[in-house]
Amino acid sequence: MNHYRATNALQPGQIDPMAPLMDQLTRQSGDPVEAMLTVIRQALADAPDLESFQHWLVNAFGDLPTDQLQRVMNTAFSLAALAGRYEVSHGR
Numbered sequence: 001m002n003h004y005r006a007t008n009a010l011q012p013g014q015i016d017p018m019a020p021l022m023d024q025l026t027r028q029s030g031d032p033v034e035a036m037l038t039v040i041r042q043a044l045a046d047a048p049d050l051e052s053f054q055h056w057l058v059n060a061f062g063d064l065p066t067d068q069l070q071r072v073m074n075t076a077f078s079l080a081a082l083a084g085r086y087e088v089s090h091g092r
Contacts, residue, residue, distance in 0.1 A: 021039065021042070036072075037075070037079075039060075040057075040076050040079065043060070044076065044079055044080055044083060050080060053080060054073075
């Protein structure tokens with residue numbers, strides 16, 4: 001079982017859309033933190049805006065204790081800031 005998948009964000013009977021990706025990442029990555037960061041990077045790339053990304057983070061990791069959720073969100077928004085700087089510096 002993948003310890004980083006947040007199952008509490010699902011409604012009863014709802015299929016976890018991240019399950020296949022998380023399972024694949026877990027099998028391919030020896031480091032579970034790297035697997036989690038890969039999922040976060042992909043969610044950031046897929047999000048139409050930062051507000052949507054923030055909602056995704058809370059839904060995906062909202063079951064974590066507050067201090068751990070804060071670390072996840074800080075890391076995720078640091079990735080978002082760096083991605084934005086990269087896009088601006090490359091004229092995107």
